[in-house]
Amino acid sequence: MLKIYGSVMSRASRNIWAAEECGAPYELVSLDFRKGEHKQPAYLAINPAGKMPSIVDGDVVMAESLAINMFIAQKYGKGGLWPADDKGQAKCMQWTLWAAAELEPVAYGRLREVLFKKEEERDQKLLADLAERGKPIVGILDSVLQSAPFICGSQFTLADLNVACVMEYMVRSNFDLSPWPKTAAWYKVCSERAGNKKVQDMRAQAMKAAA
Amino acid sequence: MITVYGGTNSRATRNLWVLEELGLPYEQKKINFTTGENKTPEFLAINPSGKVPALGDSDGNVTLSESFAINLYLAQRYGAGKLWPSDPAGQAKCLQWSFWAATEAEGHIVGLIVEKFFKPEAMRSAEAAKQFEELFIPSLKRIDADLAGKDWLVGNNFSIADLQCACVINSLNMLRYDFTPYPNLARWLKACTSRPAQQKVASMPRG
Numbered sequence A: 001m002l003k004i005y006g007s008v009m010s011r012a013s014r015n016i017w018a019a020e021e022c023g024a025p026y027e028l029v030s031l032d033f034r035k036g037e038h039k040q041p042a043y044l045a046i047n048p049a050g051k052m053p054s055i056v057d058g059d060v061v062m063a064e065s066l067a068i069n070m071f072i073a074q075k076y077g078k079g080g081l082w083p084a085d086d087k088g089q090a091k092c093m094q095w096t097l098w099a100a101a102e103l104e105p106v107a108y109g110r111l112r113e114v115l116f117k118k119e120e121e122r123d124q125k126l127l128a129d130l131a132e133r134g135k136p137i138v139g140i141l142d143s144v145l146q147s148a149p150f151i152c153g154s155q156f157t158l159a160d161l162n163v164a165c166v167m168e169y170m171v172r173s174n175f176d177l178s179p180w181p182k183t184a185a186w187y188k189v190c191s192e193r194a195g196n197k198k199v200q201d202m203r204a205q206a207m208k209a210a211a
Numbered sequence B: 001m002i003t004v005y006g007g008t009n010s011r012a013t014r015n016l017w018v019l020e021e022l023g024l025p026y027e028q029k030k031i032n033f034t035t036g037e038n039k040t041p042e043f044l045a046i047n048p049s050g051k052v053p054a055l056g057d058s059d060g061n062v063t064l065s066e067s068f069a070i071n072l073y074l075a076q077r078y079g080a081g082k083l084w085p086s087d088p089a090g091q092a093k094c095l096q097w098s099f100w101a102a103t104e105a106e107g108h109i110v111g112l113i114v115e116k117f118f119k120p121e122a123m124r125s126a127e128a129a130k131q132f133e134e135l136f137i138p139s140l141k142r143i144d145a146d147l148a149g150k151d152w153l154v155g156n157n158f159s160i161a162d163l164q165c166a167c168v169i170n171s172l173n174m175l176r177y178d179f180t181p182y183p184n185l186a187r188w189l190k191a192c193t194s195r196p197a198q199q200k201v202a203s204m205p206r207g
């Protein structure tokens, strides 16, 4: 059985979403950031980098949130999250790496500023620079969404899921998507899917428990 | 037929390395990103990002971009039992290391190279360089520890995992970066870059 190690507040949420989309049975092994559980020997044996998330599934042991989603989609989501055709599969790989290499540095740079700092301490120049860098990047996604509701066409796939998880950082850091109506509409549809709703519910519960 | 878009002055070199490893026939269109050939309507139809590399494969009726994704595509489709291991555990590790190279290594390493190499001297900042280096040192330590007592990252053979990580880390050699604190990494990097396929790419005319 698929075991996902991490906190729902971490990038493990990406993997929970993917597992939910595929209807794959999974167990979440919660790691508490604040207790440093991701730096304990038990977890370091799974991921020596001490970062969340990781998964264990039979003899598969791996880290890197977006790579894990490729694994989950390929194993549990054939014909669904993982398209059946070569073209769709290639697009899923391309857009997942696009999310990692092009969007995430900008998106995470912004989120980090907003998440870990009080409003008055935030580096507004950095946030503005990153927003400028983000515009052409969002524009590329938007150009693809002009002709179809999802990245690969009419169906929601891993490409949408992985790009949406990273786009969430832009949205949470108050980057305004309204100049790109197709992207804004796409993001809304993605984030309202049952799998992501489940993640948001789990997060709300975790926050309540921590409060 | 496989077509690689991009010259040897770009990340296309990592795709050429895979094609040479697998001995696949291909043609190369040297779209030059320094003269704007990557922003023509013809090229934007191939990659709307207007970046090289990109790849066309008429067999799969596929066009894709993102250098690491191209390598995963080639390895999965044409490299079974060679660059792409046959066991699911090994395949998972290849995915992991590809994304590790993209998210935990490349951005910071490119940041340092831009700061120390590509920026005009007057604009360079020692402080910024130091920050980039501090970001990737944990990654160098991580891969060095992983390579203790073994030749390759995944199983007993050179795989796409090694290639994806090596092409990124090897770019530090442009700065004559000192790898002596990371002996396992240094040994592995040398083994990767001495492979005939990589030697062939390295000796191709630049541009």
Ligand SMILES: N[C@@H](CCC(=O)N[C@@H](CS)C(=O)NCC(=O)O)C(=O)O
Pocket: A009, A010, A011, A012, A038, A050, A051, A052, A053, A063, A064, A065, A066, B103, B104
């Ligand atoms: N590239 C990695 C990044 C993982 C990562 O940075 N995880 C954070 C939580 S979302 C973490 O564990 N940070 C703790 C640390 O770095 O010590 C991935 O996508 O999985």
Ligand SMILES: N[C@@H](CCC(=O)N[C@@H](CS)C(=O)NCC(=O)O)C(=O)O
Pocket: A101, A102, B009, B010, B011, B012, B033, B038, B050, B051, B052, B053, B065, B066, B067, B068
């Ligand atoms: N994440 C992309 C990055 C591609 C990239 O930045 N390519 C450079 C050359 S190596 C380029 O085309 N730059 C021109 C531009 O950004 O306009 C990949 O890995 O393929």
